[in-house]
Amino acid sequence: MYSEYNSLEELKAQVIADWEQTGLDVSTRNRYPIRFVLFDNFRDCSQFVDYVQEEMDAIVQSVDKWIDPEYPDIMITYTELAERIQAHIKKMDGVNCVIAPFSELARFYDNDEKKTFDALLKTIKAFEASSKSFETHQRVYVPIVGLEGKMESFKNDSQSTIWRLRAEDKGLTYRLILTNGETFGVNGLEKHYTVVHNIHEWLNIWKDADKQVTPNIICTSNSIYGNAKFAQPDNAFAFVLCRDAYDFLTKGLQLQFGGMTKALGDGGNWQNLASQIDISNGFSFSKYVKNYFSITDIDSHEAFIKLWFDYPGQYERWLLARFYQLQQNGEGFICRILTKTTTLIGNDFIEQMVLDMTEIESEMVVRQYCLREAAKRNVVLREGVESTLNKRLQSIAEKYNAASALKYCTGITEKEKELAISWLGKGLISVDQIKDFYPDMYHYYATPLGVSVNIPEWLPEYMKEYKRAKVSNTYTKEVDIQIKNINGSEVAFDTWYQGFSTTRTILQGREDIEVFYWVDGLGIEWIPLIKEIIREKNSQNIFLNDIKIARAILPSKTDVNKTDLQKLLPEYEQLMKMGDLDNLAHQSTNLWPNTIIKEVKLVRDIVEEIIAKYNGKKIAIISDHGLTYLSQLCEGLGLNGVESDHHGRVAIKKNGGWTKDDNYFRLEDGTTVCALRHSSLCNKVPKGQGIHGGCTPEEVLVPIFIISSNINNTEWSA
Structure with a gap:
């Protein structure tokens, strides 16, 4: 028998009437004590339970x-639940x-193929009262919240007693x-959500009418998650099934990420993000990102690329x-490159950028x-990428001119530098055009000598x-004329x-010089570049105080000149060697x-290493000889009857x-x-070798660099 009531007062009246009822069917009513009471929300259910307890x-x-x-997260079977209810009714010995909660467990029983929900209710409804229960009119109230759809099949069942209280407000769903x-590691959930971890905790929150259950409930029960599909239709709960961290953050917690959606290559990054979120005091994705990278904003390509290299991890990138991409609305050169990038670890992003030879000036x-x-940062590209870039640059130079190709040179590959040196040597570009992408080569080449006092007039030229x-x-003819002249x-x-x-x-007697570094x-060809490298270190209180040009002893060989340089130091102290341009010059593989x-890089590396060892003392960088x-x-003169040394x-x-x-x-x-x-x-x-x-x-001419932490010691002019 199914009946509906429009108010709690009507339902209460039915409870009394049912218990006190007399008439033809009283025997049947007392024989079957189960009363299914349907509610649209938990508020009405709670009030009903309070009433039947009191009245x-x-x-x-x-x-x-x-x-x-x-085993708090293992669902008991519907047969065990039915048996437990039957045993409990008997134990109550006639007491109402x-x-x-009942429906909070029963709603998760399979009602698709196995029809266990229906089987449970059919079993329960058929429970018969004991003789004593019959005499006392025992009633067993089974509240069911939000399962109107599932109960539809029992409406016309004459053996079932079903009361339904229709709610004026059906918007009280959870x-x-x-x-x-x-x-997923999100912190601060308990401050805003009721959180349950298993079936036991889930049922426990519904048995206490005074317990404050939040409108949003987080349930991590594996059993409930696996059986949630059986709970539909359900008008007491709006189910939000979260299959991963992204679902949990966006659908479950409804956090805002500026429209950012899950992408195929996200991997475990949403999980990582979730583990670092604390919603105790709310959450702002923009604020989180800025705090994470310790910046005020990421609104420029300069800021982006700096962070890209400062944070090389998968999640960070x-x-x-x-x-x-959100900040730029997915537009612009970097956003386009990011869409092409397949992996954030390593150099794929940079390689994609290398091969995207845009013609848009701003890009x-x-x-x-x-x-x-x-x-x-010495990023090394794969050989295939470097080769492709080289071919494209040469193609642009052939089709247009070297200056056009130079616009795409950035100094990231040796191939670019090789082409630039080749074009420079052929006069196809000027030295000023390489300043931005190959500054070390610029400083080496742009200034002939770097010293203008106490030198012969012909030396700079x-x-x-x-x-x-x-x-x-x-x-060249020019160098041939010059060398024949001097x-x-x-x-x-x-x-x-x-x-x-x-x-x-x-340097003899220079007691102020505390350390000598021999290269x-x-x-002297390297004076301009070394001056620039030291100038870059001025902010570290490292200053170039003096440059002098000295001559090597003839023959201009290491053994002869090192012996002389060694005399600058006490007998017990060995001259400190830093770097070896001589060894590089003699390599048979030189091209x-x-x-x-290689020379340009080696000179910088040598000076950087010396500066890294610098501890505030006044130092001198000296050399034994130069190279040509x-x-x-040039062809050799082929003198006969002599012993050749140094080729x-x-x-x-x-x-x-x-x-x-x-x-x-x-x-x-x-x-x-x-x-x-x-x-x-x-x-x-031999071809390619220096000598x-x-x-x-x-x-025969070698430089002397005097370096200290005192800027006022400068005595040279250039």
């Missing part, structure tokens, strides 16, 4: 008591009782946020990328800036022509050579222009003396001569 002396039996405490066993600016930052010939890998004879050479003092002569093969790139890369471009830059005749010759300079020992010009005295210097031992300015 009908009904005893409430909570279903959670029948859950095994050792309430089985509650949002039940379901997860499969976790809350995902967070940065997604937030930046080219962004590309150049980002890739130059990557170059500063000679070094300019020497560098031009070296960079072009061509023995080293045309022994007298011509010795005239300017004796105008310089040796390093030991200059093997460092010639132009790659060797120049022009001898490998003919030095020649030794053990029998007989040397006659005067404008091709070499005779030393005082009478057996040794040094090449005056770039042509070596014996065989040709020393001869008399050219780049071989």
